[in-house]
Amino acid sequence: FVPPSPLVPPSPRSRTPELCSTIDRSQVQTSPSASGRGGSSSDQQGNAPIDVCIENLGKRLKGGPGTLSRDEVETVDAALRQIIDHVESSGMAEQNEGSKGDDNNDLRTAILEMDGQRVSSLIESGAEMSESDSELAFWAVVKEVDRCEEDDLPLPGDVPVVLHHIFDADLRHLLTREKQTTNVTCMQPDEAVGIESKAKRLNYIMDDGCHKDLPLAEGRRCEGGECCDKCSRNIFPTFATDVECNLEKFPELSSLTFNNLGKVRTSTILMFVRLIERVRRTIAQEYGLPLSLVLPLQAYSRKYVAGTTQKGGGGGEGDFVILHTDEATHSGYHYSCVLYLSTQGEDFEGGNFVFNDPVDEGDKSADIYDEDNSDGADMSLADAIRLVGRKLTPFHPTKGVIFSSGWENMHEVETITSGTRYAVPCFFTTCPVPDAAYDQMVQGKPKTNEDVADDWLHLLLAHREESPVESVGRVKELLMKWHYMCAPLTSHN
Ligand SMILES: O=C(O)CCC(=O)C(=O)O
Numbered sequence: 006f007v008p009p010s011p012l013v014p015p016s017p018r019s020r021t022p023e024l025c026s027t028i029d030r031s032q033v034q035t036s037p038s039a040s041g042r043g044g045s046s047s048d049q050q051g052n053a054p055i056d057v058c059i060e061n062l063g064k065r066l067k068g069g070p071g072t073l074s075r076d077e078v079e080t081v082d083a084a085l086r087q088i089i090d091h092v093e094s095s096g097m098a099e100q101n102e103g104s105k106g107d108d109n110n111d112l113r114t115a116i117l118e119m120d121g122q123r124v125s126s127l128i129e130s131g132a133e134m135s136e137s138d139s140e141l142a143f144w145a146v147v148k149e150v151d152r153c154e155e156d157d158l159p160l161p162g163d164v165p166v167v168l169h170h171i172f173d174a175d176l177r178h179l180l181t182r183e184k185q186t187t188n189v190t191c192m193q194p195d196e197a198v199g200i201e202s203k204a205k206r207l208n209y210i211m212d213d214g215c216h217k218d219l220p221l222a223e224g225r226r227c228e229g230g231e232c233c234d235k236c237s238r239n240i241f242p243t244f245a246t247d248v249e250c251n252l253e254k255f256p257e258l259s260s261l262t263f264n265n266l267g268k269v270r271t272s273t274i275l276m277f278v279r280l281i282e283r284v285r286r287t288i289a290q291e292y293g294l295p296l297s298l299v300l301p302l303q304a305y306s307r308k309y310v311a312g313t314t315q316k317g318g319g320g321g322e323g324d325f326v327i328l329h330t331d332e333a334t335h336s337g338y339h340y341s342c343v344l345y346l347s348t349q350g351e352d353f354e355g356g357n358f359v360f361n362d363p364v365d366e367g368d369k370s371a372d373i374y375d376e377d378n379s380d381g382a383d384m385s386l387a388d389a390i391r392l393v394g395r396k397l398t399p400f401h402p403t404k405g406v407i408f409s410s411g412w413e414n415m416h417e418v419e420t421i422t423s424g425t426r427y428a429v430p431c432f433f434t435t436c437p438v439p440d441a442a443y444d445q446m447v448q449g450k451p452k453t454n455e456d457v458a459d460d461w462l463h464l465l466l467a468h469r470e471e472s473p474v475e476s477v478g479r480v481k482e483l484l485m486k487w488h489y490m491c492a493p494l495t496s497h498n
Pocket residue numbers: 307326331343358402416417418428430
C-alpha cells in the first residue's frame with residue numbers, strides 16, 4: 006500500500022506579517038515554480054503578491070481556520086516560501102539576531118557533537134533552540150542512536166539530555182502557534198437514585214446507542230487522579246508540522262503501537278515519542294498541572310478505511326467511531342488528544358471529528374432534529390433518534406485536538422466516505438504511580454543521565470524481538486517511567 010503524503014501547504018505559523026514588512030517587497034515575487042503548484046489567484050488578480058499575502062493572513066487571523074479559499078491559501082503559501090528563501094539567502098535572520106547568531110552557531114556545533122553538557126550550558130546562558138535547530142538536534146540524536154546500535158555501544162547520557170532540550174523547544178514553539186480553546190463545564194454521570202435513572206444507566210452500559218441519554222451532573226469524576234477543575238477543548242491547527250507527520254519519512258507512524266517496536270526505525274520511534282511528549286507538556290501547561298503528574302496510558306496509530314467495518318473493540322480498522330466518552334472507556338483516562346497524520350479533502354473525505362452535546366434548554370434552534378425544520382424532516386429515523394436534542398460541533402481534522410476526557414466531551418467520528426484516515430489517539434492519566442511499582446523493576450527510577458539513556462534504549466530503542474508477555478511488561482514500565490525519561494533529572498522527584 007502507498008501511504009498518503011500530507012500535502013497541506015505549510016501554515017503561516019510563526020511567519021508573521023511583521024516579518025514580511027521588514028524585507029524589501031520589490032524582491033519578493035510570486036513565481037509559480039516556487040511553490041510547485043502553478044499560478045495563484047493573485048497573479049490573475051494582478052495584485053502584488055506580498056500585499057495579497059498580508060491581506061490573506063489578516064483575514065485568516067480574524068476568521069479562523071477554513072476562512073481562506075484554496076487559492077488564497079496557495080497565495081499565502083507561495084509568498085511565504087519566497088520570503089523564507091529570501092531571508093535565508095540574504096542571511097538576514099543571522100544579522101538581526103546579532104550576537105545570538107554566534108551562540109546559535111555554538112549551539113549547533115554542540116548539538117552535532119552530541120555534547121549534552123555544552124548544549125545545556127549554552128541554553129542556560131540564553132541561547133535558544135530555533136525550529137531548525139530542534140530538527141537538526143532530532144536527526145543528530147537519530148544518528149547517534151543508530152551509531153551506538155551498530156557499534157553495540159551503550160547509549161550515552163547526552164542523548165536524553167539533548168532530547169529534553171528538543172522537548173522544551175517544541176513546547177515553546179507550540180505556544181507561539183494558533184490554539185482555539187472552548188471552555189466547557191466538567192460533567193460526570195449523575196448517580197441519582199430512582200428507577201428511571203437506574204434504567205438509563207443500564208441502557209448506557211448495554212447499548213452504545215444510548216450513550217447520550219446517560220443523566221449527567223456537573224463536576225469532574227476523575228478516579229484516583231488529581232485533574233484540575235477546568236475542562237476544555239483545544240484545537241491546534243499546527244500542532245505538528247507536515248514534515249513531522251510525513252508518512253513517507255516516518256512510514257511506521259501509520260501503524261505504530263508501543264507493543265511492537267522491534268522493526269520500527271529509530272527515527273519513527275523518536276518522532277512518535279516526541280509528539281506524545283509534546284501533547285503531555287501541552288496538557289500540563291493548559292490545565293496547570295505539574296508535568297510529573299501527567300502520564301500517557303495509551304497512544305497508538307489508528308487507521309480508518311472507507312467502506313470497512315470495525316473488527317473488535319478500540320483501534321480496529323473501521324470507517325467511523327460511535328459517540329463515546331474517553332473516560333468511560335477507561336476510568337484512568339483524564340486528558341485525551343488526537344493527532345492527525347492524513348488530511349481531509351486530500352487523503353480522505355468525510356471523517357469529521359465531532360463534539361456532540363445536549364442542546365441547552367431554551368435553545369431549540371441548535372437542535373439538529375427539529376420537527377419544524379425541513380432538514381430534520383428529511384432525516385432517516387435512525388439519524389433522528391441519534392440526533393434529537395443534540396448539538397454537533399464538527400471540526401475538520403487538522404493537526405491536533407486536546408480535551409478533557411470526561412462526559413463534557415462526548416465525541417464521535419463521522420463516516421469516512423472515501424480514502425484512508427490515519428489518527429493517533431492518546432490518553433493521559435493524572436493517577437500517580439505508587440513508589441512500590443518502581444521497586445519491583447529490574448532498574449528502578451533512573452538516577453543519572455546514563456540511567457535515563459539506558460531506559461531509552463531498553464524500553465524503546467533496542468529493536469528486540471520479544472514475546473507478547475515481555476512487550477506488555479516493557480510498555481507498562483515505559484509508561485510508568487515516561488516522566489523520568491522525558492524530563493531532566495532536576496525535575497524528577
Ligand atoms: O480519530 C479520531 O478523530 C477520534 C478517535 C477517538 O475518539 C478515540 O480513539 O477515542
